[in-house]
Amino acid sequence: MMTGSTQENSHWIVRLNYRNRTASFALLFAAIGVYFYGVAHSGFAWAMLVLQFLIYPHLMYLRARHSRSPLAAELNNLLCDSLLFGIWIGWLGFPLWISYTMVIGVTINLMVFRGPKGFLQAAAALAAGVLLSLAIQSPQLAHYSYWPSDLLCIAGLTLYLMMVGNVAFTRNDRIRETRDQLHKSQKALQQANQALQRQLEENTLLQQQLREQADRDPLTGAYNRRYFDVSINRELSFCQRHEQPLSLVLLDIDHFKSVNDDHGHQAGDLLLVTLANLLHQHSRASDIVCRFGGEEFLIVLPNTDCTTAKERAEQYRVAFAAAGVTWLDQPVSRTLSAGVACFPAQANDAAGLIHCADVALYEAKKSGRNRVVSFSDETREATHLSS
Numbered sequence: 478m479m480t481g482s483t484q485e486n487s488h489w490i491v492r493l494n495y496r497n498r499t500a501s502f503a504l505l506f507a508a509i510g511v512y513f514y515g516v517a518h519s520g521f522a523w524a525m526l527v528l529q530f531l532i533y534p535h536l537m538y539l540r541a542r543h544s545r546s547p548l549a550a551e552l553n554n555l556l557c558d559s560l561l562f563g564i565w566i567g568w569l570g571f572p573l574w575i576s577y578t579m580v581i582g583v584t585i586n587l588m589v590f591r592g593p594k595g596f597l598q599a600a601a602a603l604a605a606g607v608l609l610s611l612a613i614q615s616p617q618l619a620h621y622s623y624w625p626s627d628l629l630c631i632a633g634l635t636l637y638l639m640m641v642g643n644v645a646f647t648r649n650d651r652i653r654e655t656r657d658q659l660h661k662s663q664k665a666l667q668q669a670n671q672a673l674q675r676q677l678e679e680n681t682l683l684q685q686q687l688r689e690q691a692d693r694d695p696l697t698g699a700y701n702r703r704y705f706d707v708s709i710n711r712e713l714s715f716c717q718r719h720e721q722p723l724s725l726v727l728l729d730i731d732h733f734k735s736v737n738d739d740h741g742h743q744a745g746d747l748l749l750v751t752l753a754n755l756l757h758q759h760s761r762a763s764d765i766v767c768r769f770g771g772e773e774f775l776i777v778l779p780n781t782d783c784t785t786a787k788e789r790a791e792q793y794r795v796a797f798a799a800a801g802v803t804w805l806d807q808p809v810s811r812t813l814s815a816g817v818a819c820f821p822a823q824a825n826d827a828a829g830l831i832h833c834a835d836v837a838l839y840e841a842k843k844s845g846r847n848r849v850v851s852f853s854d855e856t857r858e859a860t861h862l863s864s
């Protein structure tokens with residue numbers, strides 16, 4: 478007899494069959510023993526009975542348990558049971574209840590594991606066993622029937638069928654439990670996936686915001702100088718490829734320092750924010766509004782020629798002058814001056830364009846402020862002369 482722990486190491490089908498075989502064979506031992514008791518049998522027959530029904534189940538268990546492939550060995554054991562039962566049936570002369578119990582026992586067992594194929598295999602092995610017994614001894618039919626033995630067979634068969642039913646029920650239950658567990662795990666996994674997805678989306682959004690923040694001036698929301706440096710070359714090469722003009726408007730608030738001095742820094746900030754908002758309002762989506770320095774803004778106008786750029790700069794100037802900004806009920810409005818430079822008319826690269834716009838702005842400041850000046854050779858001349 479195996480100990481509990483060694484049994485647990487073996488395949489569950491081997492363990493299950495061990496339990497069922499030991500119990501059902503013990504019942505058959507009782508049934509056939511009672512049958513033997515009714516009709517006198519030799520010592521050899523009793524020895525065979527003990528060997529087959531009390532010792533054999535343990536030997537078969539050991540064989541399957543120590544096999545390299547316990548499941549295959551156990552299924553072979555079932556075939557072996559069938560063959561031996563066939564021999565017993567033939568040898569005993571086909572006693573009705575004992576034969577029926579044995580046939581049902583082995584065929585059901587193999588059917589449980591192999592389906593209809595198992596039934597056919599069990600039937601074949603049973604038939605082989607019967608033929609073997611008939612080969613050894615001449616055919617005979619047992620006319621004798623003893624009711625206690627029949628009763629034991631009926632009880633044993635009933636118990637056996639109940640055991641099979643119970644195993645099927647337990648297995649079904651476990652399969653259902655496992656399926657439920659799997660379903661729950663899948664759900665949990667799905668939820669974790671969704672949470673991860675949300676987290677990823679948040680991260681992407683956060684990254685976008687960070688990138689945006691890195692490109693923007695925190696006070697006015699306009700693009701910063703770094704962004705201008707990156708984007709101007711891209712815009713210029715696009716315009717170059719498509720033979721389009723591009724203009725720069727450099728503008729500066731007039732006498733801005735006096736706003737800070739007279740009304741405080743916050744008033745100056747308000748004016749800067751107002752100007753940035755106006756610039757955005759009067760710009761197209763493709764324009765790039767940058768805060769270039771303290772109170773200086775630079776607007777990149779792709780696909781815009783000099784005349785149109787000057788008109789746009791005029792719009793900025795008029796709108797800003799009319800903004801009517803107040804701080805603590807005090808008017809703090811200022812005007813602005815702007816210089817306009819165009820690609821490819823005046824310069825071919827970013828540095829050249831900025832220089833031209835700066836020269837034009839200088840000229841606007843010098844000639845009285847609150848005006849827009851386009852860069853031209855005369856502007857350059859005038860700037861040279863005055864410097």
Ligand SMILES: Nc1nc2c(ncn2[C@@H]2O[C@H](COP(=O)(O)OP(=O)(O)OP(=O)(O)O)[C@@H](O)[C@H]2O)c(=O)[nH]1
Binds near residue numbers: 731732743744746749
């Ligand atoms: N409130 C505020 N002031 C700023 C900011 N950045 C620069 N300034 C101020 O802007 C002023 C620029 O003054 P100036 O360069 O003398 O120019 P201006 O007074 O506008 O005179 P013109 O340009 O010649 O008309 C300085 O006083 C700076 O301190 C800012 O972010 N907020």
